[in-house]
Amino acid sequence: MGVAYKAVQWNRQKLVYDIILLTTVVFYLFFFEGISLHLSSDLDLKGIWIRAFGSAAFILLHIILSIGPLSRLSSKFLPLLYNRRHMGVTMFTLALLHARDALAWYHDFGNLEPIVSLFVSNTHYADFVRFPFEALGGMALVILFLMAATSHDFWLTNLTAPVWKTLHMGVYLAYGLLVGHVVLGALETNPHPFLSAAVGVGFVWIVGLHLITALREAEKDGVPLFSQAIKSNIDADGFVHIGSVTDIPENRAKIAVISGERVAIFKYDGQISAISNVCQHQNGPLGEGKIVDGCITCPWHGYQYLPDSGISPPPFTEKIPTFNVKIQGDQILVNAIPNPPGTPVVPAVIGQE
Amino acid sequence: MDSLAIAVVEWVINLVRAYAIAGLVFAILFVTLFIKQLDSGAQGWALGFRILIIPGVVAFWPMFAIRLLRGKGHPTEKTAHRLAAKQSAGAQ
Structure with missing residues (x-):
């Protein structure tokens, strides 16, 4: 708060x-x-x-x-x-x-x-x-x-x-x-x-x-209760293959499980950013929200975070972990290790490798 | 009626009462004098907010008493990503 x-x-x-x-x-x-x-x-x-x-x-x-x-x-x-x-x-x-x-x-x-x-x-x-x-x-x-x-x-x-x-x-x-x-x-x-x-x-x-x-x-989450879990596709650099940029609607997110928790990968303004899916307020699912006024907005109570830093806009002080992102072709790759909460990350620009 | 059961129940209820009375005394002091030391969100003198949290402080008063004695503020949540980020930062 x-x-x-x-x-x-x-x-x-x-x-x-x-x-x-x-x-x-x-x-x-x-x-x-x-x-x-x-x-x-x-x-x-x-x-x-x-x-x-x-x-x-x-x-x-x-x-x-x-x-x-x-x-x-x-x-x-x-x-x-x-x-x-x-x-x-x-x-x-x-x-x-x-x-x-x-x-x-x-x-x-x-x-x-x-x-x-x-x-x-x-x-x-x-x-x-x-x-x-x-x-x-x-x-x-x-x-x-x-x-x-x-x-x-x-x-x-x-x-x-x-x-x-x-x-x-x-x-x-x-x-x-x-x-x-x-x-x-x-x-x-x-x-x-x-x-x-x-x-x-x-x-x-x-x-x-x-x-x-x-x-x-x-x-x-790729861990069905009655069949085998889907394994994460991690490359040699420690990045996880998420899928194509075309899978994600504008100002919305795709959710993937990385490092034991859900990550929200957002597409906005021709860019991709990834943050922890867990809202600091009530641990709501940020990836099920959308970007409003440039901020990721939690669908539960409207708490907001900047997509490239995971920091709430002033006067709020919440911070959540961010992830390094890169794009190869149209494929999104997200680092398997999260950055400390509030760490600024340069968004990956779509169509620019 | 079972006199042993009555004695046990009376003893437990008196124990809960003593805990609650101690908690109420602590809670009144806490919401008026000490709350700002633990949580910067408790700005100003919002009376409704302070009254609203008293029942919870009565229930959890030892937690706040220990934080005040140790001079610590409120904790930060521990999620899988926060722990992984901390572990990764510590390893570098």
Whole structure:
């Protein structure tokens, strides 16, 4: 970063995103209340809202987990990715409200503190069917808290993007815990076939979508999961053959795996430059972005880098590794060893050897 | 109810509370006095930003305390290319 942090860097897109998100959530909550009272008028309102908050959080978690792989499969979903963090914080808030109300409803009586009662009222930890589903929800809530609490860009800088991403991969553990929480909790007390089918379809959707995306990404990297890896074509000078300049559209990139990571090879203004594909902000895929106003622009959040140096334009201070490039005929060759972040590299001029 | 389970759970919850209280005291001091020492992005007095990061600082306060004691700023990320570039520069 090179500019001062703000609570939220508001812009029109984020405002529209948040308005749609919050309106949909509020509509769902009241729709859930209305439907529940319509189906059974003797239900307690507090109990309905516990379920409304919990189901809203669980549905939102499915949407959040779908956005990443869907964006990998089609760029049409990128606008959803842009402000996913606000969706995550909203989901955590709903889960927290569910937990708060459930604690008050089921555990705020007797001599024990509600939080102690939550963990000791059912101690059948060795029994699958009677396993204390509340503990699963509690553990998931802790993970979701850590994610929501570290959602600001300050945390990307201070944890670094790879560590931040690893921490936020905890969402998959949280999802697993919540599936257990729902199956052993809500589905046991209310074994309606529709609810069981909905949870099952959601689980299959999440797992299937991630598997399809992983297979496609592995194919793109030349390391298919179920066949032999494609070997890099490195010449005696340590340069990797990438392909023809005609393979790359103007102001776009071709992506190749070099030195254990993806490299983005951009064509612009009759030149070729190569930089690490990894955006320093959230490690977004720079090679899937394009050159805007002379800068490589990350498709995730718009962070920019100069193609010949990997440096963000002032006042920003991000730097990413660059690669030496040369052209033989119409063939692009990229050095297998990256330069330190921000190292200026003379672009290879197309048609001039 | 299992009295041993109650004792264990109460002990763990009290431990978490002590960690969180220490973290909250540290976080308030950190966001008001020390944050600029670790991150140059924390310019000015953006109150909303400082309040927003408090829950995270409460969770990760030992990391910031160690950085302050060692006089170190925020780290740079380690990716395959950054490590390869560093290794290559070191070998030359």
